[in-house]
Amino acid sequence: MYFIAGSTNCLKEPVEVLEEAILGGITIFQYREKGEGCLCDSERLELGKRLRNVCRENGIPFIVNDHIELALELDADGVHIGQEDEEALQVREKIGDKVLGVSVHSREEAEKAIRAGADYFGVGPIFPTATKEDAKEVQGTAMIEKLKDFGIPMVGIGGINADNADIVTNAGADGVSVITAISHAEDVRAAAAGLREKIEGGKK
Ligand SMILES: C=C1C=NC(C(F)(F)F)=NC1=N
Numbered sequence: 001m002y003f004i005a006g007s008t009n010c011l012k013e014p015v016e017v018l019e020e021a022i023l024g025g026i027t028i029f030q031y032r033e034k035g036e037g038c039l040c041d042s043e044r045l046e047l048g049k050r051l052r053n054v055c056r057e058n059g060i061p062f063i064v065n066d067h068i069e070l071a072l073e074l075d076a077d078g079v080h081i082g083q084e085d086e087e088a089l090q091v092r093e094k095i096g097d098k099v100l101g102v103s104v105h106s107r108e109e110a111e112k113a114i115r116a117g118a119d120y121f122g123v124g125p126i127f128p129t130a131t132k133e134d135a136k137e138v139q140g141t142a143m144i145e146k147l148k149d150f151g152i153p154m155v156g157i158g159g160i161n162a163d164n165a166d167i168v169t170n171a172g173a174d175g176v177s178v179i180t181a182i183s184h185a186e187d188v189r190a191a192a193a194g195l196r197e198k199i200e201g202g203k204k
Pocket residue numbers: 002004030032065080082101102103121122123155156157177
């Protein structure tokens with residue numbers, strides 16, 4: 001149950017949102033400070049430190065999106081990179097044995113990511129998403145089906161919520177990653193718990 005958020009995705013204090021999401025049962029968190037009005041420099045670093053501390057206190061892996069230097073400065077547990085970001089191989093050299101997540105959209109991209117030692121794949125957008133302005137076209141679960149024989153942990157991303165999360169895990173994903181369905185929820189804890197329940201229930 002992979003929660004992803006930055007200040008622009010939260011309707012209230014991001015640290016509070018993360019704490020409630022952790023109570024709801026998320027298992028990994030990604031700090032993604034991106035998009036219109038996102039924080040930069042010292043503000044981004046400060047919020048990153050606070051979010052990292054909450055994850056550490058709760059034994060939740062803390063992943064940083066895109067910004068390798070920020071991930072190293074925060075001593076994050078790992079980084080997530082897209083195809084447009086720095087080459088996975090170079091990132092792997094910079095981060096040592098930290099977790100390396102890569103967004104992949106094809107078998108070729110997956111094979112390249114594996115050569116770079118990717119620890120997990122992000123596959124999507126599974127459903128239409130409003131969060132990522134430059135998202136690639138919606139692909140449903142077809143790519144999950146295609147990539148699951150690589151045997152690399154894989155999470156779906158894009159428009160996932162409590163109604164459709166089990167479609168993603170039933171298609172072979174090891175988990176789901178979610179931004180808005182949790183961060184915009186009236187009750188963040190309940191939203192995270194509902195999603196967790198849905199993908200655990202779906203698996204049995
Ligand atoms: C663009 C993204 C695609 N996938 C993922 C993750 F869910 F972590 F795999 N995170 C991203 N930021």
